[in-house]
Amino acid sequence: MKIGYQTNTWGGVVGHPAGVTSVKDLYYLANGSTEQAVKEIAAAGYQGIEIFDGNLMQYDNRPDAFKQLLNDNGQVLIGVYCGANFIYQDIFKDELHKIDKVAKLAAELGAVHLVLGGGAIRSGGILETDYQSLAGGLEHASDIAAKYGLIPCYHPHLGTIVQTPEQLDKLMTMTDIALCPDTAHIEAGGGDPVEVIKKYADRIRYVHFKDYRYGAFLPLGEGGQPFAEMLAVLKENGYDGWITVELDSYGNPAEGAAISMRYLQEKLKVAV
Numbered sequence: 001m002k003i004g005y006q007t008n009t010w011g012g013v014v015g016h017p018a019g020v021t022s023v024k025d026l027y028y029l030a031n032g033s034t035e036q037a038v039k040e041i042a043a044a045g046y047q048g049i050e051i052f053d054g055n056l057m058q059y060d061n062r063p064d065a066f067k068q069l070l071n072d073n074g075q076v077l078i079g080v081y082c083g084a085n086f087i088y089q090d091i092f093k094d095e096l097h098k099i100d101k102v103a104k105l106a107a108e109l110g111a112v113h114l115v116l117g118g119g120a121i122r123s124g125g126i127l128e129t130d131y132q133s134l135a136g137g138l139e140h141a142s143d144i145a146a147k148y149g150l151i152p153c154y155h156p157h158l159g160t161i162v163q164t165p166e167q168l169d170k171l172m173t174m175t176d177i178a179l180c181p182d183t184a185h186i187e188a189g190g191g192d193p194v195e196v197i198k199k200y201a202d203r204i205r206y207v208h209f210k211d212y213r214y215g216a217f218l219p220l221g222e223g224g225q226p227f228a229e230m231l232a233v234l235k236e237n238g239y240d241g242w243i244t245v246e247l248d249s250y251g252n253p254a255e256g257a258a259i260s261m262r263y264l265q266e267k268l269k270v271a272v
Contacts, residue, residue, distance in 0.1 A: 001231075001234075001239070001240055001241065001242070001243055001270065002047050002048065002078075002241070002242045002243070003046055003047055003242075003243055003244075003245065003261075003264060003270060003272050004041075004046055004047060004048035004049055004050055004078045004242055004243070004244040004245070005041045005044070005046040005048075005049060005050070005244060005245050005246075005257055005260075006049070006050045006051070006081070006208075006244055006245070006246040006247070007030060007032075007034055007037035007038065007041065007049055007050070007051045007052070007055060008028075008030040008051075008052055008055075008081075008246070008248060009030075009032075009037070009246075009247045009248070009249060009250050009253040009256055009257070010030060010032030010033060010034070010036055010037035010040075010253045011029075011030035011031035011032025011033075012030060012031065012032070012248060012249040013028070013030065013248045013249065014028075014029055014030065014031055015027065015028060015029055015054070016028075016029045016054045023091045023094040023095060023098070024094040024095075024097050024098050025098070026084075026095075026098065027052065027053045027054030027057060027082075027098070027102075028052035028053055028054050028055075028081060028082070028083060029052055029054030029055060030052055030054075030055055032253070034051065034055050034058070034069070035069060037049070037253070038069050038070065038073050038075055039073055040253065040254040040257060041073075041075065041257055042073035042074055042075055043254070044254065044257040044258045044260075044261045045261045045265075045272050046075075046245075046257070046261065046272070047074075047075070047076065047272060048075050048076040048077065048078040048242065048244075049070075049075050049076075049077060049078060050077075050078045050079050050080070050081060050113075050115070050244045050246070051077070051080055051081070052080070052081050053080050053081060053082040053083075053098075053102040056080050056102065056105060056106060056109070057101070057102065057105065059105070059109075060101075060105055063105070063108060063109060066109055067109060067110075070109075070110075076110060077106070077109050077110050077111045077112075078111065078112055078113060078206075078242050078244060079106070079111050079112055079113030079114060079115050079150075079206065079242075079244075080102055080103075080106040080111055080113075080114060080115065081115045081117065081155070082098075082099055082102050082103075082114060082115065082116055082117075083116060083117035083118040084096075084098070084099065084116075084118045084137065084141075085118060085119075085120035086118045086119055086120070086133060086134045086137035086138070087119065087120050087122075087127075087130045087133040087134060087137075087161075088120070089133075092137065095137070096137075096140055096141070096144065099114075099116075099141050099144055100144050102114075103144050103145055103147070103148045103150055104148055106148070106150060107148035107149055107150055111150060112150065112151060112242070113150060113151050113152075113153055113180070113205070113206045113242070114141070114144075114145040114150040114151065114152045114153070115153050115155050115180050115206065116138060116141055116152060116153065116154050116155065116177075117154075117155045117157045117160065118134065118137070118157075118160060119131075119134040119160040119161040119162050119171075120160065120161070121159065121160065121161055126161050130161055131161065131167075131170055131171055131174060132174065134161065134162070134171060134174075135171060135174035135175040138152070138154055138175050138177045139175055139176075139177070142175075142176075142177050151178060151205050151206070152177055152178065153177065153178045153179060153180035153205050153206045154171070154175070154177045154178070154179055154180065155180045155182055155185075155208065156168050156179075156181070156182060156185055156186060156189065157182065157185050158185055158188055158189060163185075163188075163189035163190075164189050164190050164191065165186075165189070165190060165191040165192075165195075165196065167189075168186075168191070168196070172200065172203070178203050178204065178205040178206070179200045179203045179204050179205070180204070180205070180206040180207065180208060181193060181196055181197060181200070181204060181207060181208065182208040182210060182246065183207075183208065183209055183210055183212075183225055183227075183230065184210035184211060184212035184217050184223070184225065185210070187212050187225065188212060188215070193225065193226075193230060194226060194229050194230055194233060197230055197233050197234060198233055201233065201234075201237035201239070202237070204234070204237075204239060205241060206241060206242055206244070207234065207239075207241070207242070207243045207244070208243075208244055208245075208246045209225075209227060209230075209243055209244070209245050209246070209260075210225075210245070210246045210247060210248075211223030211224075211225050211227075211260075212224070212225055217247060217248050217249075218247070219247060219250065219256045219257075219259035219260045219263070220245060220259070220260035220263040220264060221259065221260070221262075221263035221267060222259070227263075227268055228267075228268055231268060231270075245257070245260045245261075245264075247260070
């Protein structure tokens with residue numbers, strides 16, 4: 001297996017301010033330095049990076065600078081994290097426009113995966129038809145990914161209509177999209193990440209590892225997630241793709257990345 005790291009720890013999980021008034025510019029964005037993130041991820045021993053769509057689009061007019069940054073640090077672009085509401089028909093075309101722009105640039109820069117989050121929760125609560133809208137939106141996004149040779153994966157997330165195990169099961173019956181389990185978000189939503197990996201092993205094309213305890217996301221080994229068991233299940237089912245470590249925020253991002261790498265190497269015996 002290959003081990004990567006998300007750059008969002010450098011700056012934390014925020015969003016592009018232009019998205020408040022322009023849906024086509026509604027990107028995820030970490031406010032830190034991508035250049036610093038890539039250098040410190042490489043120094044910690046990881047092989048590749050995942051990046052938010054907003055941070056990737058900062059290189060839209062200078063792709064060669066991004067390629068040079070990766071080459072200088074011995075990294076590859078694993079994938080880009082993108083998202084949308086997917087349930088509001090009036091803005092759906094603009095959301096797909098954004099996803100298309102992101103997927104095109106990601107493919108040009110060598111990415112493998114298009115990671116998709118989303119499924120907004122309405123102020124008045126979830127409608128059953130929202131799941132159908134989300135599933136349909138993900139099918140359209142999957143077609144975009146296929147157009148550019150990317151592998152689309154859905155990422156369950158707190159704050160969406162796919163938080164709980166029951167909600168995930170409902171969505172997975174409505175779409176053929178691959179799954180990118182985020183182990184901490186699954187647990188935070190009331191699920192068992194080991195059981196989710198077992199259940200959907202044939203649809204997992206990409207994995208996010210993140211530790212979790214008492215409502216907090218943590219570096220690997222500092223929470224209670226059974227990563228050894230997860231790895232065993234993945235290996236039993238022939239998974240040999242990327243595992244990306246993600247940590248939404250940490251006081252010292254480089255230290256957080258190093259803590260997780262030590263855990264992977266010393267406790268899980270993962271060769272990097």
